Amino acid sequence: MRKLLNTLFVTNEDAYLSLKGETVIVEVGKIKVGQFPLINFEEIVCFSYRGASPQLLGKCAERGIGVSFFSPYGKFLFRVIDNENGNVLLRKTQYHVSDNEDQSVLIVKNFIVGKIYNCKWLLDRTMRDHELRIDLDKLKKAKEILSERVKQALNIGSLDEIRGVEGEAAQVYFSCFDELILNQKESFHFQGRNRRPPLDNVNALLSFGYSLLTNECFNALQMVGLDPYVGFLHRDRPGRKSLALDLMEELRPVLVDRFVLTLINNRQIKEDDFVLNEGGAVTFTESGRKLFLTEWQNHKKEVITHPYLKEKVQWGIVPYIQALLLARYIRGDLDGYPPFLWR
Known part of the structure; x- marks a missing residue:
């Protein structure tokens, strides 16, 4: 895991992301390896097949935090954003x-x-x-x-x-x-x-x-x-x-x-x-x-x-x-x- 440019990078292919209160939890197997306040991030980037909980995705969409998923080999899979936070202006x-x-x-x-x-x-x-x-x-x-x-x-x-x-x-x-x-x-x-x-x-x-x-x-x-x-x-x-x-x-x-x-x-x-x-x-x-x-x-x-x-x-x-x-x-x-x- 790495926090850069208000972005959380999760590179462990066995990681699973979930929500606890106002924080994102990163687990590998059943072991918690990280916990971060959502307020710190504009984007979460995950190179894992296990993905994230619906609760976390919903909270991120509510907060305007983009969540991007890639395969461990770097293939882009999909991105979750809220309805108002598109990239049209960019x-x-x-x-x-x-x-x-x-x-x-x-x-x-x-x-x-x-x-x-x-x-x-x-x-x-x-x-x-x-x-x-x-x-x-x-x-x-x-x-x-x-x-x-x-x-x-x-x-x-x-x-x-x-x-x-x-x-x-x-x-x-x-x-x-x-x-x-x-x-x-x-x-x-x-x-x-x-x-x-x-x-x-x-x-x-x-x-x-x-x-x-x-x-x-x-x-x-x-x-x-x-x-x-x-x-x-x-x-x-x-x-x-x-x-x-x-x-x-x-x-x-x-x-x-x-x-x-x-x-x-x-x-x-x-x-x-x-x-x-x-x-x-x-x-x-x-x-x-x-x-x-x-x-x-x-x-x-x-x-x-x-x-x-x-x-x-x-x-x-x-x-x-x-x-x-x-x-x-x-x-x-x-x-x-x-x-x-x-x-």
């Missing part, structure tokens, strides 16, 4: 911002600053920990360029310029991504990003991880009441989860890229976990996909200190925190959207 503001390039830029440049900064962090960590196993000069040069792109992104005034800076930064970052692969080089070599379909083992890992992260961001945005299909950087297209794609940008390097490199470098995933299909597409074997998903769930349970909130959280909650922060900025509760800058 979404109307979101649509207005999306239609206004100047206002969109204020959010997008923070997404991209976060992305480039976190790419730079991943290079920096490899340089620090594995100096003798990499092309140090190549990574130093890439890091310097990324530092300059962060400064550029902070001072850009149009979406096209931001896209240009992001594209250049991505090219520099991925040009040295192969240096970050320290083991199993014969099976996991990276010569550039490719997708739809991925043509090598590393791209298959990245694409699958990005898909999972997109879905987590989509679910998080639904929880806070934002429209996941209306973005600020990724523009409207039928069926495209544009805002989810926006939100995931800053989290790609630290949540997916780092995870993929760990699987490879720790030899947790191997060559025989992939299949080369006719036409050149690379996909997982059934056992390979299961391994990835199992380790992904374990990774999401790891506890970190959120760089903005300065509080302990699980990795899996980070997309939900960022979605909450984004919603608060759009509502006018924050002066700017704080990107996730990993340290």
Whole structure:
């Protein structure tokens, strides 16, 4: 359980929530593990199959406290709110911002600053920990360029310029991504990003991880009441989860890229976990996909200190925190959207 941004996160999949007086009780089995005054919360987020009592849901609806339910794997199930506490005003503001390039830029440049900064962090960590196993000069040069792109992104005034800076930064970052692969080089070599379909083992890992992260961001945005299909950087297209794609940008390097490199470098995933299909597409074997998903769930349970909130959280909650922060900025509760800058 974690109290953040006036939100109670319940991450134990065996937890059951009930009402006692003016408090919410959290039980695992028949053991009470938490009790919190309802007056402290605007939202309750539960990653549990056991759910909550009708009395608690009724009291929350009466108080205007939203209650969102997800599966333990992060799939959005449903949300309970009262009749008057819908998200129409938040979404109307979101649509207005999306239609206004100047206002969109204020959010997008923070997404991209976060992305480039976190790419730079991943290079920096490899340089620090594995100096003798990499092309140090190549990574130093890439890091310097990324530092300059962060400064550029902070001072850009149009979406096209931001896209240009992001594209250049991505090219520099991925040009040295192969240096970050320290083991199993014969099976996991990276010569550039490719997708739809991925043509090598590393791209298959990245694409699958990005898909999972997109879905987590989509679910998080639904929880806070934002429209996941209306973005600020990724523009409207039928069926495209544009805002989810926006939100995931800053989290790609630290949540997916780092995870993929760990699987490879720790030899947790191997060559025989992939299949080369006719036409050149690379996909997982059934056992390979299961391994990835199992380790992904374990990774999401790891506890970190959120760089903005300065509080302990699980990795899996980070997309939900960022979605909450984004919603608060759009509502006018924050002066700017704080990107996730990993340290």
